[in-house]
Amino acid sequence: MASQIGTILRLQTVVLSQKSFPAAAAALASEVAMLFGCDRASIGLLEHGYAKVVAVSGGSPFDPRQDAIARIAAAMEEAMEQGALIALPRQGESKPQITQANVALLAERSGGVCSVPLVNRSEVVGALTLERARAPFSAAETTLCEHIAGLVGPVVAVKQEANRTALQRALLGMRGFGIRLFGPGHRAIKLAAAGAVLLLLGATLIPIPYRIGAPARLEGATQRVVVAPADGFLQQVNVRPGDLVREKQVLAELAGQDLAVEYRKRQSEQLQHENAYQAALARADRTQLVINHAKAAEAEAQIALLKNQIDRAHIRAPFDGVVIKGDLTQSLGAPVQRGEVLLTLSPSEQFRLIVEIDERDIGSVVPGQSGKLALAAMPHERLSFVVGRVMPVATAGEGRNFFEVEARLDAPGTPLRPGLKGVAKLDAGEHSLLWILTHRLLDWTRLSLWSLGL
DSSP: OHHHHHHHHHHHHHHHHSSSHHHHHHHHHHHHHHHHTOSEEEEEEEETTEEEEEEETTOOOOOTTSHHHHHHHHHHHHHHHHTSOEEESOOSOOOOOOOHHHHHHHHHHSSEEEEEEEEETTEEEEEEEEEESSOOOOHHHHHHHHHHHHHHHHHHHHHHHHHSOHHHHHHHHHHHHHHHHHSSSOHHHHHHHHHHHHHHHHHHHSEEEEEEEEEEEEEESSOEEEEOSSSEEEEEEOOOTTOEEOTTOEEEEEOOHHHHHHHHHHHHHHHHHHHHHHHHHHHTOHHHHHHHHHHHHHHHHHHHHHHHHHHHTEEEOSSSEEEEEOOOTTOTTOEEOTTOEEEEEEOSSOEEEEEEEETTTGGGOOTTOEEEEEETTEEEEEEEEEEEEEEEEEEEETTEEEEEEEEEESOOOSOOOTTOEEEEEEEEEEEEHHHHHHHHHHHHHHHHHHHTTO
């Protein structure tokens, strides 16, 4: 028994040590021929239901169309089809077998013929045929042949698989799948294939809603900038971005000491002119009366202007809303110029939705189209909206071209804030699932072919 194991391991080593499968098959045939003292040992593989001789001991070249090789292949097919060893002449009693091709092969040798199938994972992958003229094969030899076929067969199959190209493996896999699909048995594969066909037909013929997805952001329906009313210094800031404000609430204050001094100065001048006016009136000095009246009126106008400037130094909110831009808390005491933007306000309950539609989908978007919005801050809610306006100019950003589509929300019912971002999906009719999954790829292919001039 130990000697048989050593023999089989040696044969496996011979097969594995060769670089290519033809060399491995030829080496195996030669080793087996030497082991059993055969005149000829042949290795064959099962291809397309027939045996194909791939190696003959001695390494001499052969033509598969030769009559001798054809007879060897026929003898191999008998053993492979019956899945059992055929040894002639028979030794003792044995079960009935079809041996016509092996009998014809024995007629050439008059000694002994042995054909045994090579098995890999319970599947016949080839056969080994031995011929010798000196004596029939004994029971011990046929037993050893069966062991060799069962243990060396998987190694031969692995070597053959490694020698195939990727295309050959793919074709064999497709052929094997086709045999299992259309041949007898394999009910599970047939049911799975039928289910796949039904799914494909459903994906091709049954229309489902198609929606265009795109990034979206919330903005205030209107935005108002608050600017510095005059040159001055920032004295106080009462709000920061994100704060809710009421109409006429003081947002910030400019330093007003200079204006207050000027205001008191003008009040003093007005009082002087009024006193001079009263004195001229008492003297009936008409000339001084007119002059002092005019100067008092001028001082009164200057006082009104300064009062307005002092009031405007208290920067107030023009409406109820939220501060969306302008953090001035780090700029206290800094000089500001007249017209400089300090804060940006937006109404707190009026919004517009901006959806960034990719240029590949813009042709399917029209005003009046409906959709749903999911915000990152509220992913569990779906807000309805309606497209109002499609911007006619594309915008480039983040490595893509997109069109900004303005939409209005339908009564969100939940508190929102400008600047929230999420994903919008616009209803774009109905299409088959197959079209939805492949239309981007088909469009890209058409454009690529067009760019190549095809």
